[in-house]
Amino acid sequence: MFTGIVQGCAEIVGVEEKQDFRTHTVRLPATLLEGLSLGASVAHNGCCLTATAIDGDRVSFDLMQETLRVTNLGTVAVGDRVNVERAARFGDDIGGHAMSGHILCQAQVSEIIDSPNNRTVWLDLPPSVMKYVFTKGYIGIDGISLTIGLVRGASFCVHLIPETLSRTNMGERRAGDRVNIEIDPQTQAIVETVERVLAERAGQS
Structure with a gap:
């Protein structure tokens, strides 16, 4: 679950294209790296993605065909910035409203x-x-x-x-x-x- 309170922007630093599949890598702000592990959920422009590789502050995420079809993430390029939010944890303030990370x-x-x-x-x-x-x-x-x-x-x-x-x-x-x-x-x-x-x-x- 997410709260819709964006924690910052992350720059796209790498894009790997495959058929109906894309991996993009972002440079996450230091404040969002603490405790981040493989499999963690991070919203990019509101879309829930799973961390698949972590190399310092460079974190990679895979985008499936449906994600590329429904969202604007298939058009982002190196140098673009996306809004990011780590998944909410119990006890966090809900300053926005409950969001699932599933783009309509x-x-x-x-x-x-x-x-x-x-x-x-x-x-x-x-x-x-x-x-x-x-x-x-x-x-x-x-x-x-x-x-x-x-x-x-x-x-x-x-x-x-x-x-x-x-x-x-x-x-x-x-x-x-x-x-x-x-x-x-x-x-x-x-x-x-x-x-x-x-x-x-x-x-x-």
Whole structure:
């Protein structure tokens, strides 16, 4: 489990491509290396990955075909930075919201509005996913737990404070970029339960 409180950014320092498979290596900040062992879970742009090799501060992770298909990790290159978070431990503060590290889809950044001390980012989602998006609800964007601002058709926005911009890669995002989306699991469960109940009632009438 993750909390959506990104602990920093890690630079991609190596990429090995194979058929429907990729291994990428990141340079982890020293603060995230303590106690890290093979098999540990680390979220990259919100996607839960498993450490497969550790060489000093260089840590490698394997990406399977489904990960490459669903997430934006198949497009990262050497020199890019990804948001990282170690798996939560019992007793940790949950400053964001509970996240699984399982990406549902990608959204495209459509507009960025900068103003003093904050940034508003508008994103376009597939219409089928918008049923889970509510004003003031939770959403995971590239692993960051954020509160939804406004909802407009198949688009929504989030507001980013300077701390989020300095700690994550959201300050580097531009219109046209694609970001990983994880829907709040409680919201998803409620929406799908209501849909199922209404469908059953409609079938009985």
